[in-house]
Amino acid sequence: MHLTLEFGGGLELLCKSVKIHEVDVDTKSGEDKLTMKDLLSWIQANVIKERPEMFMKGDSVRPGVLVLVNDCDWELSGNLDTTLEEKDVVVFISTLHGG
Amino acid sequence: MEGGDATRARRATVRLCSICNQRKAALKRPKTLEQICRECFYVVFEDEIHRTIVDNHLFKPGERVAIGASGGKDSTVLAYVLSELNRRHNYGLDLFLLSVDEGITGYRDDSLETVKRNEIQYGLPLKIVSYKTLYGWTMDEIVKAIGLKNNCTFCGVFRRQALDRGAAVMKADKLVTGHNADDMAETILLNILRGDIARLGRCTLITTGEDGPIPRCKPFKYTYEKEIIYTYAYFKKLDYFSTECIYSPNAYRGFAREFIKDLERIRPRAILDIIRSGENFRISSSTKMPEQGTCERCGYISSQKLCKACVLLDGLNRGLPKQGIGRTKGLNKSKDEENKNSSFHSKPCGTLDI
Numbered sequence: 001m002h003l004t005l006e007f008g009g010g011l012e013l014l015c016k017s018v019k020i021h022e023v024d025v026d027t028k029s030g031e032d033k034l035t036m037k038d039l040l041s042w043i044q045a046n047v048i049k050e051r052p053e054m055f056m057k058g059d060s061v062r063p064g065v066l067v068l069v070n071d072c073d074w075e076l077s078g079n080l081d082t083t084l085e086e087k088d089v090v091v092f093i094s095t096l097h098g099g
Numbered sequence: 100m101e102g103g104d105a106t107r108a109r110r111a112t113v114r115l116c117s118i119c120n121q122r123k124a125a126l127k128r129p130k131t132l133e134q135i136c137r138e139c140f141y142v143v144f145e146d147e148i149h150r151t152i153v154d155n156h157l158f159k160p161g162e163r164v165a166i167g168a169s170g171g172k173d174s175t176v177l178a179y180v181l182s183e184l185n186r187r188h189n190y191g192l193d194l195f196l197l198s199v200d201e202g203i204t205g206y207r208d209d210s211l212e213t214v215k216r217n218e219i220q221y222g223l224p225l226k227i228v229s230y231k232t233l234y235g236w237t238m239d240e241i242v243k244a245i246g247l248k249n250n251c252t253f254c255g256v257f258r259r260q261a262l263d264r265g266a267a268v269m270k271a272d273k274l275v276t277g278h279n280a281d282d283m284a285e286t287i288l289l290n291i292l293r294g295d296i297a298r299l300g301r302c303t304l305i306t307t308g309e310d311g312p313i314p315r316c317k318p319f320k321y322t323y324e325k326e327i328i329y330t331y332a333y334f335k336k337l338d339y340f341s342t343e344c345i346y347s348p349n350a351y352r353g354f355a356r357e358f359i360k361d362l363e364r365i366r367p368r369a370i371l372d373i374i375r376s377g378e379n380f381r382i383s384s385s386t387k388m389p390e391q392g393t394c395e396r397c398g399y400i401s402s403q404k405l406c407k408a409c410v411l412l413d414g415l416n417r418g419l420p421k422q423g424i425g426r427t428k429g430l431n432k433s434k435d436e437e438n439k440n441s442s443f444h445s446k447p448c449g450t451l452d453i
Contacts, residue, residue, distance in 0.1 A: 064360035
């Protein structure tokens with residue numbers, strides 16, 4: 001599944017200062033859907049290069065990290081249960097780095 | 100970024116905006132839990148800040164207002180919103196951007212570039228004041244002298260004064276900063292944790308220093324950080340730079356910050372409620388409060404003979420960088436002792452000339 005991931009607000013520093021990542025994520029065998037929960041663990045394994053604790057806490061993002069799926073706050077689509085589709089754009093912005 | 104395909108099943112079930120009832124909701128307001136669309140969000144976001152400004156009489160027509168600009172998200176959004184509201188509601192303000200260069204290699208270099216772009220984008224003039232000019236030391240030099248333990252104390256104390264000094268040099272009537280509701284909740288907690296009663300009383304005021312040369316105010320006092328980020332994320336043209344300060348990986352404030360964010364996730368109103376609690380604290384009349392005066396050396400407001408910046412600077416210049424850190428108030432202890440120590444050879448900080 002092709003997705004566009006954007007990291008901002010300082011989170012890009014955790015992935016070699018690259019803000020926009022065009023990625024192809026494999027769905028679990030036997031399933032054709034991908035949830036945010038799956039995506040987060042995929043990101044942790046494949047995109048985040050350092051200090052994963054700045055991005056994740058438990059099985060979700062750290063409080064203070066805003067998540068937008070196609071410009072919509074993921075709180076409106078079910079947080080971790082949000083289902084992703086081909087060509088979705090997922091944005092992560094940290095609010096923890098001061099302003 | 101494309102809005103997505105409206106025919107997809109997931110999106111068809113998405114709720115409509117509870118304000119316009121036409122467009123699909125894009126976010127949930129932390130303050131009210133209303134689910135609203137982007138367009139309605141801009142309107143309520145800017146309206147609320149306008150209301151805060153009007154209800155609290157933050158400005159008078161004709162005032163020259165310095166916007167403390169770090170290049171970070173809060174001050175960038177503040178510069179944008181203020182220039183917008185100033186035009187729309189005819190505040191009649193003469194706005195300009197004021198930035199501080201701490202002299203941290205690789206930290207401010209990039210963010211000052213952002214402020215320079217803001218200068219062009221919003222058509223606001225920019226003034227940069229440096230620690231080096233104001234105090235004779237860059238933060239890099241300070242860290243070299245004192246190490247990484249108390250450097251944030253220096254930076255914080257120096258920064259606070261730098262904005263006032265810069266504003267005075269630029270003949271501003273007022274200084275505004277981008278401190279938001281989350282910042283204020285954090286500060287209230289920190290002052291409680293430190294037992295700093297005087298600051299606890301002061302820190303919830305929307306305008307401070309009204310009897311001083313340059314009052315400061317916080318138009319974002321009731322604005323959630325999250326909504327500031329939405330504004331940034333949606334207006335792609337908002338240019339904002341963010342990086343951690345290389346010298347403060349684990350400051351005390353960071354823990355308070357994370358605690359606030361944890362609370363917000365469970366109950367978003369907690370942030371406003373902490374502010375409300377802070378505003379309504381009443382300090383018992385038997386509590387001895389420090390008297391506000393002015394620093395003998397530079398004229399900045401201080402409850403001691405010398406302001407914190409002058410004490411710290413004195414220590415740096417004399418090779419006693421621990422001076423002024425923690426509870427010992429070496430320089431402020433006795434006047435006689437101070438008079439004996441006249442070994443001031445390095446550059447003292449300039450006086451406030453107002």
